[in-house]
Amino acid sequence: MAFSAFATGTAQEQAPRRKSKIALFLLLPGILYLALFFLVPLVSLVITSFQAPIPNGDIGEYQTAFRWENYTDAIGLYGEHILRSFLYAIAATIFALLFSYPLAYFIGVKARRWPLLQNLMLVLVIAPFFISFLLRTLAWKSILSDESVVITGLKALALMAPDAHFTGTPAAVIFGLTYNFIPFMTLPLYSTLERLDTRLLEAGGDLYSRPSMTFFTVTVPLSMSGIVSGVLLTFIPAAGDYINASRDFLGGTGTAMMGNVIESNFLVTLNYPAAASLSIILMAVILVMVTAYVKRSGTEDLL
Amino acid sequence: MASGAFAESGADLELLGITKRFPGFTAIEHLDLTIPAGSFFALLGPSGCGKTTTLRLVAGLEEPTEGRILIGGKDVTTLKPYQRPVNTVFQSYALFPHMTVLENVAFGLRRRKIADPVAKAQEALRLVELEHLATRKPQQLSGGQQQRVALARAVVNRPALLLLDEPLGALDLKLRRQMQLELKSIQEEVGLTFLHVTHDQEEAMTMADTVAVMNKGRIEQLGAPEELYELPRTAFVANFLGQSNLFTGEVVGTTSTSITVGIEGVKIVVPKARAQRHAGEVTVGIRPEKLHLLTEEPKVETGTNVLGPGRVIDVSFSGVSTQYIVAIPGVGTVIVFSQNLGFGPVIADGAEVWVGWQVDHGFGLEDDPGETPRFPADTDTATIAVQKKRALMSELEEA
Numbered sequence: 001m002a003f004s005a006f007a008t009g010t011a012q013e014q015a016p017r018r019k020s021k022i023a024l025f026l027l028l029p030g031i032l033y034l035a036l037f038f039l040v041p042l043v044s045l046v047i048t049s050f051q052a053p054i055p056n057g058d059i060g061e062y063q064t065a066f067r068w069e070n071y072t073d074a075i076g077l078y079g080e081h082i083l084r085s086f087l088y089a090i091a092a093t094i095f096a097l098l099f100s101y102p103l104a105y106f107i108g109v110k111a112r113r114w115p116l117l118q119n120l121m122l123v124l125v126i127a128p129f130f131i132s133f134l135l136r137t138l139a140w141k142s143i144l145s146d147e148s149v150v151i152t153g154l155k156a157l158a159l160m161a162p163d164a165h166f167t168g169t170p171a172a173v174i175f176g177l178t179y180n181f182i183p184f185m186t187l188p189l190y191s192t193l194e195r196l197d198t199r200l201l202e203a204g205g206d207l208y209s210r211p212s213m214t215f216f217t218v219t220v221p222l223s224m225s226g227i228v229s230g231v232l233l234t235f236i237p238a239a240g241d242y243i244n245a246s247r248d249f250l251g252g253t254g255t256a257m258m259g260n261v262i263e264s265n266f267l268v269t270l271n272y273p274a275a276a277s278l279s280i281i282l283m284a285v286i287l288v289m290v291t292a293y294v295k296r297s298g299t300e301d302l303l
Numbered sequence: 304m305a306s307g308a309f310a311e312s313g314a315d316l317e318l319l320g321i322t323k324r325f326p327g328f329t330a331i332e333h334l335d336l337t338i339p340a341g342s343f344f345a346l347l348g349p350s351g352c353g354k355t356t357t358l359r360l361v362a363g364l365e366e367p368t369e370g371r372i373l374i375g376g377k378d379v380t381t382l383k384p385y386q387r388p389v390n391t392v393f394q395s396y397a398l399f400p401h402m403t404v405l406e407n408v409a410f411g412l413r414r415r416k417i418a419d420p421v422a423k424a425q426e427a428l429r430l431v432e433l434e435h436l437a438t439r440k441p442q443q444l445s446g447g448q449q450q451r452v453a454l455a456r457a458v459v460n461r462p463a464l465l466l467l468d469e470p471l472g473a474l475d476l477k478l479r480r481q482m483q484l485e486l487k488s489i490q491e492e493v494g495l496t497f498l499h500v501t502h503d504q505e506e507a508m509t510m511a512d513t514v515a516v517m518n519k520g521r522i523e524q525l526g527a528p529e530e531l532y533e534l535p536r537t538a539f540v541a542n543f544l545g546q547s548n549l550f551t552g553e554v555v556g557t558t559s560t561s562i563t564v565g566i567e568g569v570k571i572v573v574p575k576a577r578a579q580r581h582a583g584e585v586t587v588g589i590r591p592e593k594l595h596l597l598t599e600e601p602k603v604e605t606g607t608n609v610l611g612p613g614r615v616i617d618v619s620f621s622g623v624s625t626q627y628i629v630a631i632p633g634v635g636t637v638i639v640f641s642q643n644l645g646f647g648p649v650i651a652d653g654a655e656v657w658v659g660w661q662v663d664h665g666f667g668l669e670d671d672p673g674e675t676p677r678f679p680a681d682t683d684t685a686t687i688a689v690q691k692k693r694a695l696m697s698e699l700e701e702a
Contacts, residue, residue: 202364203397205384207411207456217410221401 049276060270070277078261078278085258086285088170089239092177093185096234097227099178100185104226105219107186108193125186137176137249141167144175144250168252176244181237185230192226193219228297236286258282313340313496314375314388314463316361321370323356330356332520334370338513340463343490343497345511347504349543350697353520354500355394358466361498362391375463385414390457391466396449398441404428404452405437411460427459428452430489447478454486458493465490467499471506483510504544508532516540532590536579538670541588548637549588549668557581561662567633571608571665578667586668592640593664596627596650597657608665610634611657618648625649629656 052065075082103125111118128136143150144166154160166172196219204214220227242259245251251260258278265275316338323331331353338344346354359365361372363384371380379387390411398407405424412420428434431451441449450470457465467486471479487510490497501507507514508528515525516539524531524540535541538549550571556563562578564571564587573587589608601609613631625648627639637658641649650656 197395197397199393199395199397200399202384203391203393203399204410205364206362206389206391206393207460208385208414209410210385210414213414218399218401224401 045276045279048272049280051273051276060272062272067273070273071281074274074277074281077274078258081256081258081261082278082281082285084170084255085239085282086289088174088177088245088255088257089235089241091174092181092238093231093235095174095178096181096185097231100182100189100230101227104186104189104193108190109196109198112194122190125183125190128183133180134243137180137243140176140179141249144172167250168247168255170255172250172252173245173255173257176250177238177241180241180244181234184233184237188229188233189223189226192223196222224297228294231293232290236290239286240282313342313465313494315340315373316464316496316498317373317376318357318361319371319373321357321360321372322368323353323360323365324368330520331360331367334521336515336522336525338464338496338498340375340496341494342513343487343499343511345499345501345507345514346517347501347507347514347543348517349502350700352517354502354517355468357517358391358468358498358500361464362389362466363387388463389466390460390462390464391468392450392453392457392470394469394472396441396453396470398449398452398456400441403438403440404433404444407441407452408456408459410456415460424455424459427455430458430492431455431485446474447482450474450482451485454489458489458495461493462495464496464498467497467501469501471501471503479506486510508544514544516543518543534577534666535588536669538586538588538668541666541668546591546638547588548591548594549586550634551584551586553584554582562667564667569610569634571610572662573665573667574663577663577665579669580667586670587665588668589660589665591626591638592624592642593660594637594639594658595660596629596639596641597659598650598654600657601659606662607659608662609657609659610637612655613637613658615650615652615654615656618650618652620648627656629658631658 047064048062049070050064050066050068051062051070052067054061054063103121107118107121107125111121142148145151146165146167151160151166155162155164160166200218200222201214204218205211209217239257240259242257242263243249245255245257245260246263247253251257258281262275262278262282265271265278316336318334318336321331321334321336322329334353334357336357346357348354356365360367361374363379363382363386367380371378373379374388398404399410402410405421405428408427409420409424412423417423425434425437428437431454433448433451433455436444436448441452444452453470470486471482474482483506486497499507499511508531511528513525514528514531516523516531518539524536531540532544535544535547538547541547541549550564550566552564552566552571554562555565555570557575560576561572561574562581562585564573564585571587575581578585578587597609597611600612601607603609610631611629613629613634615627616630616636617626617628619626620643622643624640624642627641627648627650629637629639631637639658
């Protein structure tokens, strides 16, 4: 009796250990990959961000140091760009949410009766991915250029001043960011709204709630997990984006974002420590903002 | 005291000429119905008879194709659900999963900006004995508890009319009995008008003051439960509410108080007052528990009907009573329920028997027997099996 109890006890103890060995084995490729391509570059980026120029060295030659002034210099020099990055990203996230929510609601709730329409609309949301992101942004540049039908048309209708431009303005950059991240906002919203129990909306109406009130007290809280993931999927890449704001695309001289500054420091002025410290700042600010946002929306358990 | 706070009386509900058509079929055909204030009214019918549609029309979740809906004399036909003084206990309960039980109950009060919603919600939870679970989320409760939360969430608003959409459908038998009693006592306590939709005839009969049996979008018969059971007017009612033995034949004789129907040479007497039609081909019936089984041929007496001799073809013991199926040549099969006064069945399978009943217990239906019966006779085993299967299928569908 005692022996059998002991035997089962060890068997129970062994079982999870065996399982964890297999799990570890299965995790190994992932862990190796992350170590090699995420951890090593991250450490190298941190080291680079503290490097100091070699005295009397060539441009782009740096030595290992602990030059924390790189950070204060970066903030001092590029504070405006840091601020602009987050403002543009926040604006684009809000516009993408305002555009995507009704779209996702229509596809996920209203179009339930017509599965064919539902699938067609989902394909249309995803379809832009079939064309390169760069090409699409370039296409918008030509659509919105000063000589385009849209802009000349608006000018002819006196809706735009004759000497005004659209490309190169902050509005154009925010427009481009919004456009490019709409699918990332729409898909998570769709996947939560698709599961929304419409009987709860009927219950809201039955309990004296106007449709608008039901929307804010029932629909929005129940789709919070989709809102949170959509916002994260839009905000994080948008804050670091350097295509839309670039002068070759929709941006102008006054619209450079952090991504553009990092790019020019890395590739043009070869100021690697400045670029690295800017990257670390970007990462840290995003981390802080995302944590605060997730905590505030009270959806830790939903993520 | 909860009753002090909720002592507002309900309001009359009137449906005037309501028709509801969906693409492809008519759910309700010219329905007129008045439900007096303070009553517990049950709409009873099989799946797809239009009872849930009727409820949704009253709640404002559907719009009638034709007709008007009046609550307390006020026309609400064009009002949106949130503007109507009506609350619903949904079949699925439809509790908000992101809110606590207390917030669920306070929801309607908050929307109407009623003072002190939390205290009132707690009071309503006390009425359904769930105040200790106020901080839980609905998914942490059992089915019966969720049902009570749904009830509290509706009752707390003191609606003029409370709609119950098969609220007990998802509960097991024991819980359902308990909830039936609780619902009835809450209705008596708060004095609201209850409109209860169900396909469970026992539930309708034990709870409601007035039952309307609905079939194919119209009301077949309306009345107190005893009245419906003892004097069904149509074959559908006779078979949907309990079981009935029905016989069809020509009226062969009439006296001032009764009619005599001839069926294959056998004569069945039914009181005139209990028969809807007094001439031509009619259908008469008798409830199985009103029949006596006799092992010897009785003497012919006035005041009783006797059929037989027949043979017992099935005996099934069900505790309180025993069901005998008797095949009588020329008449068909007759079901007899006999109370188990002794131990077990007293008549064996295959025995030769006569069945008799008092003339006063029979009833005559108003259906035209020429029509195909809307509800097939459920006396043969094949139909019973089909019905059981259908009931099971519809239950599975609802689940």
